[in-house]
Amino acid sequence: MSAPHEHAARGLRAAISRGDLPPGLRLVEADLVQQLGVSRGSVRLALDALVAERLVERVPHRGARVRVVSTAEAVEITECRMPLEALLARKAAERVTDAEADRLSAHLETMTGAVAAGDVLKYGELIQQLHGLVAEVARHAVAADLVGKLQAQLVRHQFQLSLRPGRPRVSLAELTELVAAISDRDPDRAEAAAVAHFRSVIAALTQTPTAPGGPA
Structure with missing residues (x-):
C-alpha cells in the first residue's frame, strides 16, 4: 500500500495529464487537502515530487501552480x-x-x-x-x-x-x-x-x- 503523499502525487499527476488541471492553475494546498483526502504535509510532499518532475512550479510569494510549457x-x-x-x-x-x-x-x-x-x-x-x-x-x-x-x-x-x-x-x-x-x-x-x-x-x-x- 502506497504512502498518502504518493497517492496524492499520482492523483495530481493524472489530473495534469488529462488536462483537468490546466497550465498556470494555482494549486492551493487547503483545497488539495479536501480534494485528495490527505494531510497538508502529504500534499506538500506530493507537490515537491511534481516540482522535481517539472509538472509543477513554485512561484515566490504565490505558491505552487501547474507549470506552463512553451x-x-x-x-x-x-x-x-x-x-x-x-x-x-x-x-x-x-x-x-x-x-x-x-x-x-x-x-x-x-x-x-x-x-x-x-x-x-x-x-x-x-x-x-x-x-x-x-x-x-x-x-x-x-x-x-x-x-x-x-x-x-x-x-x-x-x-x-x-x-x-x-x-x-x-x-x-x-x-x-x-x-x-x-x-x-x-x-x-x-x-x-x-x-x-x-x-x-x-x-x-x-x-x-x-x-x-x-x-x-
Missing part, C-alpha cells in the same frame, strides 16, 4: 520522447500477443470513428490511451515510466494540435501504420512508424497556421 520546450520534450516511443514500439512488435493485437486494432477503430465524427476531444484522449496500450504491450517499465513523465507536460500542446483542421486525419494515418506494424510483428517497421509520427508532431508544433481555420 512551444519551444514542447518540441524539446517531444524530441526526448521520440526515441523512447520508438523503443516501446519495437518491443511491442517483438512481444505482442494475438489478443493484444486485436485490442490495438479495436482501439484504432474507435479512433477512426472519433475522427470521422469530428470529436477532437475524444480523439485526443484516445491517442494518449493508444500510447499507453503500446507501452503495456512493450512490457518495458523504465521506458514507459519516462514517457509518462514527459507526456504529462505536453497535454495542452497536444490538445491545440488536435484542433487544427486536417491534423487528426494526418496523425490517424501515422498511428494506423504504427498499429499495423506492431500487429504484423515487424520491429523495424514499428520503430520507424513511431519515429515518423513524432517527427510529424514536432513539425506541427513548430508550424504556425497561415490563418484561422486554414490548413495545418
